[in-house]
Amino acid sequence: MKAAGTRGRRLPPGFAFRATVALIGASLTFFTAPSVWPAIQAARADGVPGIFTAEHMECVQHPGHESCQWYGDFRSEDGTVSRTDIFMYGMGKGQLQAGRQTSAVDIGFPNRVYGPGGSNEWVFTVALLLAGAALTLSQLRRIHRSMKNDEAGPEGRRAGP
CATH class of the missing domain: 2.40.50 (OB fold (Dihydrolipoamide Acetyltransferase, E2P))
Known part of the structure; x- marks a missing residue:
């Protein structure tokens, strides 16, 4: 039985997928970040x-x-x-x-x-770091937006993604 004044809250559609992609991006960022400084050192010899x-x-x-x-x-x-x-x-x-x-x-x-002459390893390392950060931030932003729209109710929802 629900307490008075509360309503059931459901996760927005696609939440699990977006959360999984955000977690993958965060993991990629977490595991790549320690390699940034060595990659810069290698690039500069x-x-x-x-x-x-x-x-x-x-x-x-x-x-x-x-x-x-x-x-x-x-x-x-x-x-x-x-x-x-x-x-x-x-x-x-x-x-x-x-x-x-x-x-x-x-x-x-x-x-x-x-x-x-150094190395070009930094290119791949920075690309991985940026990809991980972009995945994480884009999915967290989409989750935040969809939860905000869900709170606003049907009248507050926008058409389209």
């Missing part, structure tokens, strides 16, 4: 400069293309940082040879270093 010595290349075949990475060792110019069995981001097949050395920058990732 902002880290410890040093030398990468190529040891071996590993390739993976995908339908339609092959992806290769050079693994080796990194040693900073001042000798304070030395890392083994890491890969050089952005150096693929034909760009290095075993035993060859090239300039590199360590930005702190545990498994890779970058060339002195």
